[in-house]
Amino acid sequence: MRLLNTKTLKLEEFFTDIPPYAILSHTWEKEEVTFKDIQNPITARLKAGYAKIKNACVRARRYDFRWIWIDTCCINKESSAELSEAINSMYQYYMDAAVCYVYLSDVSAELHPRNPNSRFSRSRWFSRGWTLQELLAPQYVVFVDKEWASIGTRWGLRDVISAITSIPMQVFEGRHIEEYSIAQRMSWAASRQTTRPEDEAYCLMGIFSVSMPPIYGEGGPKAFMRLQQEIIKISDDRSIFAWASPTHSDEARGLLARSPHEFLASGDVEASDSGTIGLKSSFSFGNNGLHIHLPLARVNSSSPLYLASLHCQSGRDGSYVGVYLIKEGQRYYRVDVHDVPLSPFPPLVDDMQEVIVTEALPPRPILPRSIHEYSAKLLPSARHFSCDTVPSPTFSISRFGMHESLVYKSRNTRDSFTIAYSSYPPDMYWKLGDETLRNDDQMKDMALQLLEDGGYISVTCEVTGNHSQRILEIDYISEKDPEAAFLEPKVPPHSGFIVERWLVGCQSTLAEIYPPDPFGKQLDYGLTYVTVSDTVKGESFRVLSYKSGNGGREIIYIALGFEGLEPWLDVVVCEDIQSSENIEDIWKSYSDIDGSRTQKRLSCKTSASDYFGRYQDLNVVLEKRRKLQLGSHVLSYKLVPLV
Structure with a gap:
């Protein structure tokens, strides 16, 4: 493979003894620097994409990487043989990289990704086909914004990424993707697009551990059929x-x-x-x-x-x-x-007593990384803390068998926190407060601790070009920072409902969901998938509001959720938007112990109606799904004339 020298920006080819390297994941923009361009620095600098390559090299050098792999300039796409080899090896390239930097050119780090106003979830990067394997394959993934400021890591943002991609959080916590069915892995790519239709298949080869020659021009369906035929050969x-x-x-x-x-x-x-x-x-x-x-x-x-x-x-x-x-x-x-x-019934089969033993797929090789040196580094936001245990706020452990605790205290408040290290094998770890991250927890690279003043200390383990070294970067987020509310990870819910965005007969449109649903999705045919937690107290139900779009004054509230394992719903029609309760008041009326509508939630009724207009009722029904689709239940409605 070819690697780009992060200092000289010159390419060098390696066949064996490949050195530690960083890798860049990004979406292609105009005027990318190609393999041919990079040979001529004058030509390369004239292209808009040169800034991206230069900034990627600057970040990699900051963490002692001498080499980086970037797809735009490290592959000679004029050679069909080389292009075929690169496409079949791409997953391995990303898996073998020491760290993957994901450059999001349409995102700003000013808003935390859990903030609903952040563009993180709407980044084009999450909609592209090739970036799926670039999300899954690397051991460490760091997201940076359009100014190359750090946004977070895959581990630290695993709940947000799971909500965006529908990939289970366990994948980002270390569970092998081979443990998921073919259908599940295919579903992770279902909402992604590629520029060339054949790439819908080619970008999935590494995820299914198969190889095949790319044939551009054969068309997307044929390429995808070939992919499935290759999968069938091994599964x-x-x-x-x-x-x-x-x-x-x-x-x-x-x-x-x-x-x-x-x-x-x-x-x-x-x-x-x-x-x-x-x-x-x-x-x-x-x-x-x-x-x-x-x-x-x-x-x-x-x-x-x-x-x-x-x-x-x-x-x-x-x-x-x-x-x-x-x-x-x-x-x-x-x-x-x-x-x-x-x-609900298992299929009837003939008496088949014979069994067959199948060969399990070998595990993907992972490059050994023996870590025995950590360095703590205060970022500017945490400079009001000082280290009590050593003269300098940066301290390294490089001798095996050593245990050390660094205690940091604020010069402004009574707040303090402790980072503990152990380099005594086999129990090598670093920890922040009660959260321990051991050397074998290769997916865990970020820890968070709530301080007494309401702020947070965030410690991110940054990968360096030296396999044995890590840098722990310490960040402080004040409770007054609006992004502090989005720091704690959330567990994606397992249950949900399919609802219609337009109540046609009522001329009403879905306007708001309360509490906001970060894991919901807008589907085709005017449908919305509304998720509901069946485990988190206070989030076991949501309220939907539908507002009239033709000058009407009605507002329709539909409450739906689970009481234990039992689904329920209720409907409230308010004739005057100006004088009606707001959606949060409606939600509280079901949530509070002595709320005016609490008994309706506890009754677990799956149908409800309320007076709508002068001559009809709005009747809403929850039904269990009858076919394969998102969610466990479907919401339907009809207008019933009054007798």
């Missing part, structure tokens, strides 16, 4: 067929999807259980189609339509996933591809 997980087309069509198709977008609702589909099928769990392609064993149940005796179970279940409620097949001659085709039915 018998039938969740690869658990997809749903986002559009209704009468077209008969096969069992393979045409793009990752068809896996949007498959994020909770678990891997199929090969043990229940035995030797018939394997499947393969012949020259006349996919050869697979499926349990078929005829939908009705007079129809050639069958329901075929895929032997995989929804992780949300344990229901079994199936698809509809129709028989024409001696072949079957998949129909109603927008519909993936769920069944």
Whole structure:
């Protein structure tokens, strides 16, 4: 691979003994500096993208990296052989990097990513196909804003990133992606786009541990079909067929999807259980189609339509996933591809006693990194703290078998905090207060502590070009800082509801959700996914407000959530927006112990109605989902004429 010297900005090629290097992840802009450009410094400096390369090198040098890899200039894209090698090796490049710097050119660090007004969640970087593997592969990820100021780390922002990407937080806490089903991993790419349609498939090769030659010009669906065929060669997980087309069509198709977008609702589909099928769990392609064993149940005796179970279940409620097949001659085709039915009953199969032993995929190699030296560094915001235990606020431990605690005290208040080190193997760690980060916790690189004055101390472990060294950068965030409210991580909820953004007959539009829903999503066809925590007190329900858009004075409030494990809803129609309760008052009326509507929440009713207009009621109903989709329940409504 070629690496760029961070000091001279010259390329050098390495075949073995690759030195420690940083790597840049970014979205391509106008006038990027190419491999050819970087050979001529005068030409390179004339391009707008030169500033990005220079600033990336400056940051890497700040942490003792002599080398950096940047895709725009380290690959000779004029060589098809080299381009093919780079595309197939890209995941490994990012995984082997000591640290990945993610440059967000459309984000400012002035607002914390948990602040709803921050552009972090709306950054173009989170919508691109190639950046998915650049998020997953590296061991350490640091986000920087358009001015190259630090925004945070993947570990420290794992809840925010999970909300943006729908990737479970456990992935960012160290769980191997191979433990997730094919359908789940495909769903992580469902909302991403690539400039070239074929890249929708090529950017996923590393995530599924497969290789194939890129053939630009073959088209996105064909490239994605080739990707699935390569996956099938190494996996018998039938969740690869658990997809749903986002559009209704009468077209008969096969069992393979045409793009990752068809896996949007498959994020909770678990891997199929090969043990229940035995030797018939394997499947393969012949020259006349996919050869697979499926349990078929005829939908009705007079129809050639069958329901075929895929032997995989929804992780949300344990229901079994199936698809509809129709028989024409001696072949079957998949129909109603927008519909993936769920069944509470396991599929009926013949007596299959034989089993097959499959080879597990070898774990991805991880470069060894023995850490035995930490340095503490106060950032400008924390300069009012002084270190009581050593003369200098920066202290390094470089001798094995040493334990040390650095106590920092504020010169302005009584606040203090302690950073403890241990370099005694095998129990090497650093800790801030009660939070311990051990040497083998490679994903953990940030700790947070609340101080008595209401502010926070944040310690981020920055990676350096020396495998054995780390720098602990200490930041202070005052309680008066508006971003302090967004520092504590939040656990993504598991439950949610599909609601309509427009109540057509009422001429009303969804205007507000309270409390705000950071994990919700706007879907196609005017639908919104509203999440509700089933574990966090005070967040077990939300209130939606719908306001009239045609000059009407009505405002409609719909409260919905869970009481224990039981769903409930209620509806309140206010005829005058000016004199009505606001949405927070409505929420409190259900939340307070003696609230005026608390009993309606405790009753766990799944349907409710209220007077709307002069001659009709608004009737709202919660129903359990009947097909594979986001959320566990669907909200529907209708206007009922008064008798």
